[in-house]
Amino acid sequence: MSVSAIRRLILIGLLIAIGIALSIANPSFLTVDNLMTLLQEASLTGIVAIGFTLILITAGIDMSIGAVIAITSMICINFISYTQLPAYIYIPIALAMGCAIGWVNGFFITHFKLPEFIVTLATRGILAGLALIAAVKDSQGFVKNVFIQDEVFLAFGETVGPVYIVTIVFFVLAFCTQFFLKRTRAGTNVYATGANPTAARLSGINTDRTLIGVYMFSGFCAALTSIFLSARMMTAMPEFGIGSEMDVIASVIIGGTPFTGGVGDIWGTVIGTLFLALIKNGILKLGLSPYIQPIVIGGIIVVVVVLDVWYKDFAEKRAARSARQKQMQSKEGV
Amino acid sequence: MNDPRNSDVLLECRGIDKNYNGPMVLSGVDFALTRGEIHALVGENGAGKSTLIKIVTGVTNRNAGSISFDGHDIPQEHSKNAAEKLGIAVIYQELSLIHGMSVAQNIYLTKEPLLSGLPIIDINKMNTMAQEMIDRYGFDLKATDVIDNLPIAQRQTVEILKALSNKASLMIMDEPTSSLTSTESAQLFKIIRLLKSEGISVLYISHRMEEVFALSDRVTVLRDGRKVAVLEKEQISPAEIIRLMIGRILTDNESHHQMVKKDGEVVLEVDKLCSEGKLKDVSFSVRRGEVLGFGGLVGSGRTELMRAIYGIDPFDSGTITYLGKPYVPTVEKSIAGGYGFVPEERRLQGIMGGISITGNIGIANLDTISSKAGFVSGAKELERAQKAIALLNVKPARPEVLVGNLSGGNQQKVVVGKWLIRDLKLLIVDEPTVGVDIGAKEEMYQTIERLSQAGVAVIVVSSDLPELTRLSDRIIVLRKGRVIKEFVEGAVSEEDVLRAASGLVEGGAQ
Amino acid sequence: MKTGTLDWRQLMVDFRLFGILLLMMVGLTLISDRFLTVDNLTNVLWSVCLIGIMTTGAIYAPITGGIDLSVASIAALAGIVANVLMNVYGLHWLLSIVITLLIGVLIGWVNGVVTTKFLVPAFIVTMAAKTYLFGVAMLVSNGDQITIMQPKEFLAIGVSKFLGIPIPIYIMAVLVIVSHILLKHTVFGRQCIAVGANEVSAKLSGVNPDRTRIIVYIISSVTASIAGIVMASLTQQAYAMNATGYEFDVITAIVIGGTSLMGGNGSVTGALIGAVMVGFINNGLNLLDMPSAYHPIATGIVILAALILNQGVSIPKSIQYLLSCFKPASVK
Structure with missing residues (x-):
């Protein structure tokens, strides 16, 4: 069995174990309501994490996703407050906005050859500020809590049976993205660009275009999340999504996509997202201080990364040893 | 030009000139390659082999001359993509493969078979097509193997398959065996002959004379940017090729560099140094004021040896004695103790x-x-x-x-x-004059000679034979991580070194 | 890096920066009559002081090709820890400061070890550190804005003056001088620059890149802790959100100062001028009654612009390229 498969099995095992522990510790954990809410939480992070996984596969990073959520939710709320336009007009506009921001990120990264993290940190600042400015304000200039009444928009926060729509969308998107990555040429290009950009270019792949496309998709996913988030809250605040990038990074890393590029898949991310959501839910259900949460998220990133490097080292040494033995044997055979 | 087999000519270059804003690298080179032949291109370092290849594959443009390939005239403004479309493929060592992907994915990268009418990759079809191709040539590979788990030789096979899938009619292989074991090399030769039987031409560049001898149908020898000779199958002999490659009309004095025995105190002594997969029982010593040359082909373990004695890479067994004391090198200790190290790749290292x-x-x-x-x-x-x-x-x-x-x-x-x-006691220089103009080269030689006169022990690693014979008081030739020959005293010529390095020495350590 | 004589190249950059600084001051004076008042300039000074102190240590990470995004959280945590040690455990204020700085060393060491030994990108490690340290700060302070009432000596750090100049200015001045000397005139400084310029070459010349990098993150973390102590004393407050967003101001200051994020060069004096500029930008936004939302926008734009200029990119060419992207005919 491959290293990543074992890793995933361990993760699923842990997921189940934590789940059982939690349901013993607090009976309200194992209720349909709580589980569906947990899934909803996971899905909101997860949709962004899907886009982010593609970014990591190209060995990049996108710190602006949280701010994209903020700005797109502000775009929607402005449309809702000041225009009579129907949802099926402004929602596509908001999604397009997410793509456009991704394009800008990708442009700066590919054209000016600037480090991804600094470009996206800068756009993060710019977008977070713009979101505050764009927020709907009352006459005294304070941010107004607009209650969304547009039914088409609110439908995004509804359920089908017990399952939230966002959860369904999350899984459908995960399936489609995984399919895209593994079964289309463009998806293959994403892996190639991340694994070895020089070789990818030699094989005729336009790596710049691939990168820009990936950042656009990441922006799109963030924008999509903002709509589900606003629909669920029935309002939108300029702080929506700010700081959520750490949740997303943690989810993707738990899922097993490394920073080094060329590797990763969506199902790992889905498991990682569920894992993180479970832990966050557990902190809540165990009545722990909410301040534990950032410690856990930041800590998980460091611990998982360190463990992965350790294990990879170990596995490589073992593989090298067995390869040498094999070679010796074949030499003796000749 | 008036070759009777003209109709069979696949690639024809006439009067190729090239200079990179300086001296002529190629001047008036004619070169012809027929369909389905294995053609070796040989020459010393700097003879212009790589430049000729770069021109044919569109990596760089020629200054003058004409090229035709498969009946098409190739314009002066040639490009890599155009060359590929025509069916010219270069087998890179491992540069162009994507890690984490399967053999089939690598073969069909950017041209994956799609489900009819849909933009969806037909994975089954891709794997079957790849496996069919693999089986047809009888390779020991599975289409679904991930590249990362394959040894270098098999990765090369994947490169070849990739070129085959591009319907390449000419494959260019530049020193393809430099990192292969002898069994793996034999495997590669089988593949090359197979390609030939399929009507594919192979342009083969190698310093290993026995390979050239065993494989080639014809050999073109380049020297100092000019074509010296084209040998037909029956004319090929390793000794003849080496004579043509070196080929200068030299006085006896010049052609045979006199080795001078130096008897200063021993600065560095290396005994039975072993490093898994890189070095095997390497022993040598170098004295004060001595210039010790290391010859051998790329991949023979020269650089690895230098890195080990400088303290960059650890080694498995063996002892080093420095200035009479047992020594376990680390870079910091080496520098403090009077080492100097000039690495191989100037820009990167x-x-x-x-x-x-x-x-x-x-x-x-x-x-x-x-x-x-x-x-x-x-x-x-x-x-x-x-x-x-x-x-x-x-x-x-x-x-x-x-x-x-x-x-x-x-x-x-x-x-x-x-x-x-x-306060230098030992200077290690690895390929000191690569990418250096002639004037600076001469100055570098004088510097090394001055140092040795001042009592510094100098170790020179070089693929440039005239350089090696000119500088060295003693030459050790490595092959596949072992000392294969040591020229200690008396006369040595470039020819002798080349023969040892390319495996033509009888009774070597193998 | 030119040594021995004056560094003309850097001097030119610094001089150019100085010119822009003067222009900014003139501009701000013209825009607002409140700018050139003692009150306002003191305000600017405080924020410059805190950013400046952090910058003196944080600049080493970019010089070696890394980055430290955890400085703000470290500073906030330092203030909280110092307060707890003094007012909960009743330790002497000096001892408390020493322990706080030691904790800073530990945090920096962890950052350094995880980046170098586990080959994790520095921004990820320090971003994660930023997150968990913020959590720790919140946990320790229970999320409260704690007012520090005593000891007087501790509070005096922020407010008292010597020869009419506030103590924090001295602290910053000393750190700037120390940092400048460390970078330009010591073995360690040379090693940092070498590691950032070409790690392999540095290693072959006898530098230990891992050790150098670990020390770099320790320095960064210690100066952030010092800034945190000064801030706690100055504001008489220990609060986990006290320094929120300062890491961007610090990066902006460093980048304005001409230090590239790719490693291999850096200027402490340039970063100091950068810190003053950041102070003026923020102050200007305040004076113009711009909401605080404009602050991250300005910072983001300045970072991008400075980075692009540092790379020597021709602006007209870029605009041309940008336009060509929108032309349907141009197929690249």
Whole structure:
């Protein structure tokens, strides 16, 4: 069995174990309501994490996703407050906005050859500020809590049976993205660009275009999340999504996509997202201080990364040893 | 030109000239390759082989001459993509494969078979197509194997399959066996012959004469940018090829460099050094004032040996004695103890391009320009830099110039210079004159000779045979990580070294 | 890096920066009559002081090709820890400061070890550190804005003056001088620059890149802790959100100062001028009654612009390229 498969099995095992522990510790954990809410939480992070996984596969990073959520939710709320336009007009506009921001990120990264993290940190600042400015304000200039009444928009926060729509969308998107990555040429290009950009270019792949496309998709996913988030809250605040990038990074890393590029898949991310959501839910259900949460998220990133490097080292040494033995044997055979 | 087999000619180059804003690298080279032949291109380093390949594959453009391939005239403004479309493929060592992907994915990258009418990759079809191709050629591969788990030889096979899937009619292989074991090489030769039987031409570049001899239908010999000879199958003999490659009309005195035995005290002694997969029982010693040359082909373990004795890479077994004491090298200890090290790849390992000459020289001399408390004396640092600049005649002689802006020769002078101002006992130089103009080359030789006269032990690693024979008092030839031959005393010629390096020495360690 | 004589290149950059600084001051004076008042300039000074102190240590990470995004959280945590040690455990204020700084060393060491030994990108490690340290700060302070009432000596750090100049200015001045000397005139400084310029070459010349980098993150973390102590004393407050967003101001200051994020060069004096500029930008936004939302926008734009300029990119060419992207005919 491959290293990543074992890793995933361990993760699923842990997921189940934590789940059982939690349901013993607090009976309200194992209720349909709580589980569906947990899934909803996971899905909101997860949709962004899907886009982010593609970014990591190209060995990049996108710190602006949280701010994209903020700005797109502000775009929607402005449309809702000041225009009579129907949802099926402004929602596509908001999604397009997410793509456009991704394009800008990708442009700066590919054209000016600037480090991804600094470009996206800068756009993060710019977008977070713009979101505050764009927020709907009352006459005294304070941010107004607009209650969304547009039914088409609110439908995004509804359920089908017990399952939230966002959860369904999350899984459908995960399936489609995984399919895209593994079964289309463009998806293959994403892996190639991340694994070895020089070789990818030699094989005729336009790596710049691939990168820009990936950042656009990441922006799109963030924008999509903002709509589900606003629909669920029935309002939108300029702080929506700010700081959520750490949740997303943690989810993707738990899922097993490394920073080094060329590797990763969506199902790992889905498991990682569920894992993180479970832990966050557990902190809540165990009545722990909410301040534990950032410690856990930041800590998980460091611990998982360190463990992965350790294990990879170990596995490589073992593989090298067995390869040498094999070679010796074949030499003796000749 | 009036070849009767003209209709069979696949690639024909006529009167190719090339200069990179300087001396002619190729002048008036004619070259023809017929369909389904294995054609070896041989020549010393710098003879123009790589340049010719680059021109044919569209990596660089020629200055004059014409090329036709498969009946198409190739314009002067040639491109890599155009060459590929015509069916010219280069087998890279491992550069163009994507890690994490399967064999089939690599073969069909960017041209994956799709489900009819849909933009969806037909994975089954892709795997079957790849496996069919693999089976047809009888390779020991599975289409679903992930590249990362394959040894280098099999990766090369994947490269070849990739070229085959592109319907390449010409495959160019540049030193394909340099990192293969002998069994793996034999496997590759089988594949090459198979390609030939399929009507595919192979242009083969190698320094290993026995390979050239065993494989080739014809051999073209280049020397100093000119075509010297084309040998037909029956004319090919390793000795003849080597004679043609070296081929200068030399006086007896020049062709046979007199080795001079030096009997100063031993500076460095290496005994039975082993490093898994790289070095096997390497023993040698070098004395004060001696220049010890290391010859051998690329991949023979020369660089690995130098890295091990300098303390960069650990080794598995063996002992090193330095200045009479047992020594376990680390870079810091080596520098403090009087080593100097000029690495093989100047741009990647030697210089810090964004930093001034002073800074580049200072970094290896921090111990001598700083106080015990760790403060650097700017005046001392500048003085050292100026000393090094003067010693080696670096141009421009301005210490504040960024090293990245210097010419190759002057960059190399800086890399060497930072050691010369130290109390040097042993200098290791790996390919000291690659990418260096002729004037700077000569200066480099004089510097090395001056050092040896001053009592420094110098180890020179070089693929440039005239360089090696000119500089060395003694030459050790490595092959596949072992010492295969040591030229100790008396006369040695480039031919002798080349014969040893390319495996034509009888009774070697193998 | 030119040593021994004056560094003309850096001097030119610094001089150019100085010119822009003067222009900014003139501009701000013209825009608002409140700018050139003692009150306002003191305000600017405080924020410059805190950013400046952090910058003196944080600049080493970019010089070696890394980055430290955890400085703000470290500073906030330092203030909280110092307060707890003094007012909960009743330790002497000096001892408390020493322990706080030691904790800073530990945090920096962890950052350094994880980046170097486990080959994790520095921004990820320090971003994660930023997150968990913020959590720790919140946990320790229970999320409260704690007012520090005593000891007087501790509070005096922020407010008392010597020869009419506030103590924090001295602290910053000393750190700037120390940092400048460390970078330009010591073995360690040379090693940092070498590691950032070409790690392999540095290693072959006898530098230990891992050790150098670990020390770099320790320095960064210690100066952030010092800034945190000064801030706690100055504001008489220990609060986990006290320094939120300062890491961007610090990066902006460093980048404005001409230090590239790719490693291999850096200027402490340039970063100091950068810190003053950041102070003026923020102050200007305040004076113009711009909401605080404009602050991250300005910072983001300045970072991008400075980075692009540092790379020597021709602006007209870029605009041309940008336009060509929108032309349907141009197929690249």
